[in-house]
Amino acid sequence: MDIKVSRPIDREKWLMYLGVKGQPDERLSGELDRAEKVLLQEARIKGIYRVLPREDVKTSGFSVAKHLEGCHKVAVMAVTLGIGVDNLIRNKQITDMAFAVILDCGASLLIESACDAFEKEIRESVGDFTTSRFSPGYGDYPLEHQEDVLRYTDASRKIGINATDNCLLVPRKSVTALIGIADHPVTGRLATCGECVLREKCTLRKEGKHCGD
Template sequence: MNGYLQVCLEKLDKSEALRYMGYGRTVPDERILSMMDECEKVLLGVIKPCAIYHVFDIQPLEDGVAVCGTSLVLRGKAISEHLAGCVKCVLLAATLSAQADRVIRRYEATDMTRAVMADFLASAAVEQICDKVDEQVRGEFEEFFQTWRFSPGYGDLPLDIQGEFLDILQAQKRIGLNATENNILTPRKSVTAVIGLSDHDIPKGRQGCAACNMREVCQFRKRGDHCGI
């Protein structure tokens, strides 16, 4: 099943953006909150949040999981564990559009504080889009149990699948999302992810820090927090 979702965001998750900025339980002063309101308003005025997804049957392999009907193999122990017991997977891609990148670059040239705020607000916004995809998939596949999202680059799932991942979804044509030679998504405020669908209840597996290949250098972990994955 193919899906396209154009998301209307009336507000951005400022509490999540503040957590990304390191505030945690600390309440920022009025100046910071006012600047954040300004950045939110600017972003909401230009972004075009959207997402696409496709549901595939999957087949476990010795070194990963094959996405049936494509040449894509999701390789690695972490993704194999993540999709254990699943019979299908959802490949999804979400983006805020190039306008978000332009706002951040414009702030970078004039005000780094606002640039950082806009950057983290945009990151939170992409996750809001993905949450909407989660909800839509859950509604369309009520008979299945659903895993959390797992993106290329988590654990040992390599980033170098980004190009093929986007090709399968026709993301370049449908939502203007591409990957560079270094497997960086452009527009930058974008996400690709895999969701597993199982016909039986899924026990909670390794999630977040345990599966992340950035866990040894993660600034969230160093201050006793987590990124929310």
């Protein structure tokens, strides 16, 4: 399924990812405009999902089990910007590293926006009570489960996402996730930093913030 991202890439977050404080100067603003234009040109944003009984979705770890507590079904989802964005960034890394970094941060924000839009579509179509999405590699939910989500959704064949031997997704700007579905209100539960595998390198945690803020 093609995904439409209604708003452009969030400039405030983009600057934050780039480590820029305050307003960008004219040159950087121009670079962001140029990067946004090429990213939107190259991205072929696609997503796929499937609703399965909770017991058919293999998970491991405390944090995802808590997140899905009370859910009898799970929507398994996969979203990608497509291989064109990977190629664009890789080519720029050879000729213009600074612009490649801008593109890479912008693409990370674009895939998050695509996931938000797709999550909204899934929530509307399942009609029940749902949790937020939860991805392998977050909390203590092992990255190895990316492969399960790809298999459940047939994402490799249908939208061209594959996993490498060390569980990274190709195209690189792709996401897999689970959304819990229940017949009563559920909030899900975000991981705590203490149980999160990202805690040693997480910049948010170092700044005293949390990804759920």
